[in-house]
Amino acid sequence: MGQWLAEARGGQAEGVLSRFDPVYWTVNFPRPMMASVVTTAPDALRVDAVFYRQDDLAGLIWEAEDRHDHVLLRYQTSRDFRGCRLRFRWRSAGVLALDRVSGPVLTIEGRDAAGNPRAWYVRLWNYASGAPEDALVSIDFTTVQGGYLLPGEADPVFAGDVDRMFVSLVAEGYSGMDAALAAPVAAWVELSEIACDGPGSVLAIGDVVVPEHGLQIANGYDDCYHLTPARVLRNALQLGYRGSILHYVGMSHYFRLEPNSGGYYVSLTGGTLNVACAAWHVDFARRAAALDYEVIWSLSYELLDQHCWNDWKQRAADGAPGLTGWSPPSALLSPAHAGAMYYLRVVALAFVGIAQAAGLAIKFQIGEPWWWVMPDGRLCIHDEAARAELDDPAEQNVRGEVDSAVLDAAGALLAASTLALRDVVRWAPGAEVLLLAYLPTVLDRAMPELQRANLPLGWAAPAFDILQLEDYDWAATGNAAASAKGVALAEARLGYPASAQHYLAGFVLNAEDKDQWRPIAAAAERGRQRGVAATFVWALPQVLRDGFVHFEQEDDVDAFDDVLFPLALGREAEVAPEVSTAIVTSAGGRENRNAEWAEARLRYDVGPGVRSEADIAALIGFFRARMGPARGFRLRDPFDHSGENVVLGIGDGAEARFQLVKRYGEVVRRITRPVRGSVRVAVDGLETAAFTLEGGMVTLDVPPPAGAVVTASFAFDVPVRFAEDRLSVSRATYLAGAAASVPLIEVRE
Template sequence: MGLLDCDGGAQPHNWCPATEDDALPSVLGLLPQGAPWAAADIDGSVQNRFWRAIANVTSYAYQRLCDFPQEFHCSTIAESRDQWMTEYGLPDDCDPSGNNLCVKVTMKGGQDCDTFVEIARNAGWVITCEDIAAWYTNYAGCFEVGCTHLGPAPVLIEGSNLAIGEVCGCEYGPGIDHPEPEYWEFIRTATAHCPVPGSNLGETSGDPDCCFIVGYYDPPLRNNGEVVRSACDFNGATIQFECPVGSTPSLRRTPCGGEDVRFLLDYGGSYHWRVHVDVNASYALRGEPLAEPDENLSNAGNFEVGCTPLCSDEGPAAFLLCFLEQVKPAHTVMHTNINVDDVPADLYGYYLATEADRYWPQPMERFDPRFWTVNFPRPCNASVTTASTGMRAECALYNHNDLAGLIWQSEDTIDHPLLAYETNRDYSGLTMSFNIKQTGLADFDSLNGAVLTINGRDASSAPKTWYVRLWNYATGTSTKMDVVLDFDNLVGGFSLPADADPVYPFDIDDMLISMVSPDYVIGDSSPLSEPCYGTLEITELTVSGSGARTIKLFNAAAPSHGLKAATGYDDSYNITPERLLRNIRSLGYSSIINHYVGMSHYSRLTNVGGDWIADSSAGFLNPPCVAWHNDFLARAKLYRFDVILSLSFELLNENCPPAWRQYDYNGNPALTGWTPPSTLLSITNQSAQAHLHGAAKAFCSLAHDAGLPVRFQIGEPWWWVHFTSYVPNFYDASTTALYTAETGLAAPAITDMRDPMNDAQKAYLDWLGEKLGQATLDLRDAVKAEFPNATTYLLFYAPQVQASNTPELHRVNRPAAWSSPAFDVLQLEDYDFVIDGDVDQSATAASAITNLLGYPAEKQDYFSGFVLNAVDAATLWPRIVKAAEVGVKRGANNIYIWAMPQIMRDGLVVFKKGP
């Protein structure tokens, strides 16, 4: 038989003949055709013996070739082991690999969780590792004094009195001394040779850039959730100085005591990993009997740098923790749990925080750009994003009287109660200065140029509004100017002094900077000839004067609980992405965010007969939406979050072309219960589906351009059935025409999904289900065609097809086309069951969907929520947290709490009670 065989195909490329008999057929297959060569196949013939000799040499040569690659794998290395050990500097009693070549090789790999898991596995331990958001805390761990870099990974920039835990402003410039130098002396850094320049701290140094105190915090060790000992105690702690990479901030600014260090992110932060050790699986991996958890767990983690033994052998768990501490990347903090038992009965605790629970204030400069918002009437859109010294607002204006506003509120009504800034309505003694630049909007010096609208009360406490023309307080041009607003001498009115209306600065609720088109006409709601896309950029925003230049900003640093955050653009379009992500990070949500792009703010609109309608020919995403998502995705990557972008088959009804809507049998459009209502897009209308394809690819492109892995969710795709009347919307013109074209039949009438169905109706329902399945697969494929490595998700709403009073609805809204492996991940939500407290129905639905669609638990996510009205918070949040816990115990991969706006509104704080 030759190398090629018509029956068996080609031999494998890694062909390794062990004997001459294995090699002989391939050698003979190279001979020419013809009778003179036929004797080569006859055993014992001269030719046969000759070619056997060749096959003997060939087999040996191929054996050596096959052995050669094995010498490049630590698990199969044999002949060259000694040379490779020497190459990697082993044996070495000081090396954290423990002279294990495989561990050493793995350590030479990346510095991410996947590499860490592989290192542990090569050492015989099964762990999981989750990369959680970088923490910037006011606690330091165990450090040495010196000026060398501790490792290649970023480090956490900390303040000068970290070990004391004081809260203070640390701004060290020329002639500015440490506020409490005795604390500096107390923590034994006064003799450091790397002092803060221009301060009273430390000795003279020849390195003017060596000014930051840095380090990372090692959290307490835990034994099945119980704190047993801190890895480092205070008595042994010293502070590490380290020269930062690149230039330092202009004032040699050193944050301390929990001050927000967002502006120093260029200098890096400590990485935090949540590591779980599966002892049962580890012993199974090594083929050893399971041992009892050792009593020496608390001894792990106390190490010395140098050539002293780093890890004790007083128990396997203690050794493991110590081993992991050694092989982790520099400045990576492990939150390690060792668990032998099953998940505990009470996995999560929670409480609803109020202002009374605030505990960690820090000074924040008044009018911080992160906390401005936008507002506008429909159909406008606007967004605000932050930069290092200011902010940028973008707007889409459609009618002559459209006005969007950039707003500062004296009272924080948006952030979580633990994260809000304090209320201060007294603006007296303050001067706010900034540079402002606009494009596409009314000129600053025009009749409708930017106005600062101030709402508050006058000296008699009567409500009052002032209109301050910014041009009256500016120097510059019609598109760019410098503005100085002295609130003690601020006067409203267009022409001064003729229209003078002095502002009362002691009781101000909010301020709004207007954005209008060059064709603005007050009271004229007629459409512009084309949409007006404008920008307003504010930079160099500063506050001076004798008044309250700073206010308290409260903070929290909840430990990661493993639950994930769910957000929605329609709920967060008006705030900065930085503000939203601050809430997510501070409340313990980690690693991945499910972000619904919404249905009412993303589309580009075109005027059709006086109505502003989504129009794919004009593009898919409007500029404010693009600006907001670009900033959101870039910051998510910075904070080490992946983002799932979720798109539904839904649009705001007033912006939806009539032909795109689903309709009931009597010609009424499908309308949801929101105010104003959204509508559901026709599953069979080609234009509607093309709009979804284009929007999906546009959003995924933004994620790809931000450097994030593309993750795309099709959210709640369904044929709409009204939630109280049960009237189905199966009769848009595209759908009924297609059914007739494919079957030759008219679509049978169905007006109530609770009614018994005849065979014709069931056949129509089955056909509708097939079309829904195909539409979702087509949308999936459109994304995969452009982003082949995209991870795809399907969000499935279980209650609508599990309800006993609509027994045939599953035919329509649970198509077989969704069965595994159609999507990478199946995401389940059942908030009707959750808020009703129907635990049994929730479990039944999850089990039924798992069996019907075939996605294993590890390929499922679960959404637990939500609380529509704040009045129900105390009743519903316990059920939601419990449902999340059930999802964890069921083995779902990621558990999402739906959603961040309600979490922030109600003050939900979740914490993990178990290991």
């Protein structure tokens, strides 16, 4: 397995793209309105939108710089549009027509000839021929002029330094005022017969095709609603992802809304999905099927808080809603609320219907259903519906003492809600239903009883076809030990074998943390080695942002065998510590000394241990098994093989990982091969078994508090290899009382 964070194209394959290609337009808009763009032909696109307010405005955008595709697949940045001539046919309904005041305007943002930031407003009707809702538009960017009435209000455009341009779309009833429309307005715009000619009309575009590999990709509509499905799928396909796409339908862009008390709340009035979401997903499903992808549709128990009915929300005992840390936050839906759960079931069926229409096999994931936990540990099981179902329970703080019966009842309620959703999806013939659990939260060692509520036994196999597990807090930090322990606990509790599991590796929240892709790639590989049915990278938007590339390659040969050199030979070894010191002597005899190594390197001669023909046979067999110096192994140093109460570090309240070391004055030696079962760890002198050990890295289940001293006692071996390609021993050597020479050398790890 290999991975690479690409920063720029450097000789990789390129193709060409016509400027204004329909695939590469985007949309943007303010809440509460929604819009999407899809391609309907090689030279055509369609925007679907729903408007709720009199000042709602959507933009159909072309950007001079591609900020959305993977760096190996982006189109060329070209800000000079002079000489380009754009033509298209315009058709629309529901938006203000071309000839209306506040009708469609092409806003061009960039800089004038002197380099000053400018925007120009080009009324499309001035460059149209035909009817206001069905016209041919032709724009020559060398001569185009802004202004409402031409030539009287002409504002010549300098198109030589453009950042972006967008067509503004507003609904019938637009006034620019902060007020509601009389009723939601569903609208559409089609641009067809799109053509661009003239100098600069053709752009280079990255056309890398990464060979198919063993990872699959996850995606989220909330992060790609503004892109065309064709663009999203091109990136996934050409980056080598095949098989299934795990597609999270999101929590903020799929729903219809209705006005109530000055706000807008999710609604089933007029249908389930808003027109923009429905149009996008119909196109996405059709294109995914054509590319031989399967789609796993993912629906969570979250809704954007500002559009969620108040009685649907999970609440703490003090009435505070359970809200995520996203900005703006999402609210967690109560599994006890009949209306909220009915809504999720209807939404699920809407996406199942889209999949069926596209000819896709039905695969549906119930994503991260859980009871929310406040930062201080209070469990949000006190909304009115939950209180009624749980017999008005006492407040439960899962960071302290809890009533296990209450948590078990909450877990049973959560499980029942997911099983009801499962059963609705299974109305579709052959449907496969998956469940996603997030291990770092439900198996948090600081909240050991939380699994009763959030990993309920009602989920045990065979309740779901596949159990999906994710642990991105652990994966992103390289905490493989915690991940392994979490998986083991989930398997023991729910009983799904690895062959009935999927693993989700990722994700990198912030671009400045993109170095986390290395441990994430390693976690994905561990998932594959564990034998799970599929391993997904979460998620495509971050892959594109950071330039992550995964590819298959032959695994490096493991150059170390975790076996001990035969003790009968090794215990009589001769030991020679070796350092490297540069010494410069001045003309006056004064020395300047510089230690070139951070610590000594050990050399051994285990020849003195050879005392019989059996020893020779054992030595030769061990040498052959290691292929001489090719493979390392453990050696128990007869003079230095343990540490007692060694200080590993000082706690800061956040860090839980500490490297085993042994100290020699100010020199610190990393211990990478501790003896299994010998490691004892203490925090401020109190021994604890709440840790995992991987190599020489100790990971405490709970980070020690600030100022706490972490110590360890342990036995250890030294990683070594044979120093020479040739081994020479004979009977005559030991019969004559002479010791053979069998040199070993320490291996740095």
